[in-house]
Amino acid sequence: MGIGNFFGLMPQHIESASQLTGIELDQTTGGMAKMLYPKANVRIMGYEKSTTPDSFYDLVIGNWPFENTVIADRRYNTLSPFLHDYFFLKALDQVRPGGLVVGITSNGTMDKKATKIRAALARKAELVTSIRLPSGAFQEYAGTKVVTDIVILKKREHPLSITPNEP
Numbered sequence: 531m532g533i534g535n536f537f538g539l540m541p542q543h544i545e546s547a548s549q550l551t552g553i554e555l556d557q558t559t560g561g562m563a564k565m566l567y568p569k570a571n572v573r574i575m576g577y578e579k580s581t582t583p584d585s586f587y588d589l590v591i592g593n594w595p596f597e598n599t600v601i602a603d604r605r606y607n608t609l610s611p612f613l614h615d616y617f618f619l620k621a622l623d624q625v626r627p628g629g630l631v632v633g634i635t636s637n638g639t640m641d642k643k644a645t646k647i648r649a650a651l652a653r654k655a656e657l658v659t660s661i662r663l664p665s666g667a668f669q670e671y672a673g674t675k676v677v678t679d680i681v682i683l684k685k686r687e688h689p690l691s692i693t694p695n696e697p
Contacts, residue, residue: 534563536591537570553577577617578603582624590621593634596676614639615647618683622654627687631655637662637677653690655683
């Protein structure tokens with residue numbers, strides 16, 4: 531969650547009707563978020579260590595880490611997902627049917643040649659939209675030139691039992 535920009539920019543009428551949870555790995559940044567948003571449930575830990583039950587949230591929104599680390603999590607080991615794909619997979623399990631997952635991610639999710647991860651995501655969710663941001667969109671703010679996508683997924687009421695056709 532970083533220091534909580536998504537919380538801070540949330541319209542007041544939505545914030546007042548919401549229960550907010552944030553997960554941040556870094557102690558300093560997470561501590562800042564706890565001080566800035568004392569009513570939120572801010573947990574300082576790796577997302578892979580969080581134990582939120584399935585179908586709990588209405589919305590998961592985040593700026594996923596841009597790295598090619600593979601997370602060891604028994605639930606997803608057969609997919610060997612890189613960190614950004616892991617966040618999508620786990621977030622989809624944690625939102626209720628009809629819930630949304632909004633991820634800011636590197637182009638690695640949408641551009642990968644292997645179809646295993648995209649097929650797993652398609653079984654669980656419908657693609658609402660994806661937006662490729664202009665190159666260098668985060669250069670000034672975050673110091674990165676990585677090509678960035680915003681991907682919005684809506685969890686299916688029932689996962690597809692077959693693998694969708696890939697183009």
